[in-house]
Amino acid sequence: MKIYRETDRLILRELLPTDIDGMFELDSDPEVHRYLGNSPVKDKKEISAIIDFIRKQYIDYGIGRWAIVDKETHDFIGWAGLKYITDETNGHKNYYDLGYRLITRYWRKGLATEAAIASLDYGFNELDLKEIFAIADCRNQCSNNILRKIGFTSDTVFELDTVLHNWYHIDRTAFRPSSL
Template sequence: MKIYVETERLILREILPADIDGMFELDADPAVHHYLGNNPVKSIEQIPAIIEFIRKQYVDYGIGRWAVIDKRTNDFLGWAGLKYITEEQNGHIRYYDLGYRFIKRYWGKGFATEAAIATLDYGFNTLGLKEIVAIADCQNKGSNNVLRKVGFTFTNVFEIDGVPHNWYALAKNPSKHQPCKITS
């Protein structure tokens, strides 16, 4: 198991096949999918393919979403991290997207912000990226707040399947992204 980043409260590590129960709890919840196209998974049998898709990104692109684990309890909270996007979106292609998704009972505790800051640090200081983007449904106040809080700049509104989304970008700024503890 590879740990990419540790923060004060979190371990961000590769997603493993053993994360099936946590991933199912996350992706089966209609509240979690409210701003993600309202298409939660219907059965736990769908989860191994999702995990394998993420793990393939580690091999193909050297990056993918990470499991977010509570250091104190060892609970699976959700996922966060970067994804390399190879399909055109909002006039862009081949870019790194910051994303996060948390089990509902962990919302509002600062985990998304903490994971986003750690992900930005990893992207800029470890991977040497020059820019990271993020996308949020215009109605998703929580996610839009997190993205602004961690330094993203709103660029424009565009549509995904007829739903307005905000496009954000953040360029590397060495003074803003101080290294956090990273383990190999």
């Protein structure tokens, strides 16, 4: 098992097939999917396919979303990290996207922010990326607040699957984790 980053409260590690129960709790919750434009999963077979897809991204692109684990309890909290996007989105193609998704009982504790900062640090300092992008449904105030707090700026609102989204970016010169 590869650990990519640790923070005060979190371990960010590769997503494993054994994370199926935690991933199912996360992705079967309609509240988690409120701003995601897709439907909650119905069975663990779907989760298994998602985990396989993410693990293939590790091989194909050297990066993919990571499991977030509580450092103290070792409980699965959700996922975060970078994903290499090859499909065109808002006129961009072949870019790195920051994302995060947490089980609802872990919301509003600063954990998504903590995981996002660690993910950016990895992208800029390990992968030597020049910029990283993110997308958030315009109605998702919490996610938009996190992205702005950690230094992203949004210069575009675009439509994705008939829903308005903010298009965010941050470059390595704007990333200042010590000030957060």
